[in-house]
Amino acid sequence: TLEGVITSLNDSHLITVTKPVLTAVLCASACLVGLLFSTRAGQYWVALFDSFAGSYALMCVAFFEVIAVVYVYGYRR
Structure with a gap:
């Protein structure tokens, strides 16, 4: 799930952004990929x-x- 990915990235210290920003970026990218499926x-x-x-x-x-x-x-x- 998304929570597992966010927690893993946060705990690994590979990404220095805060958890809410990381969550927003991942959710926005998932939303954009989902929009791809709603086109013609x-x-x-x-x-x-x-x-x-x-x-x-x-x-x-x-x-x-x-x-x-x-x-x-x-x-x-």
């Missing part, structure tokens, strides 16, 4: 996201999991 070409975008978004997102999550494991345990282990 919305059905096309839904089909595009439905067919491609799952596979790419899963690949990105797996890649960052590998990076996190290497960071925590070290690449020599």
Whole structure:
């Protein structure tokens, strides 16, 4: 959920903005992406996201999991 993303970014100290500003930015960006689906070409975008978004997102999550494991345990282990 959005709360998990905001808390993770806040706790990692990678982003120096306050929590309300970060929440506003993430909600506004999610709203803009949602507006994409309400245009005339919305059905096309839904089909595009439905067919491609799952596979790419899963690949990105797996890649960052590998990076996190290497960071925590070290690449020599």
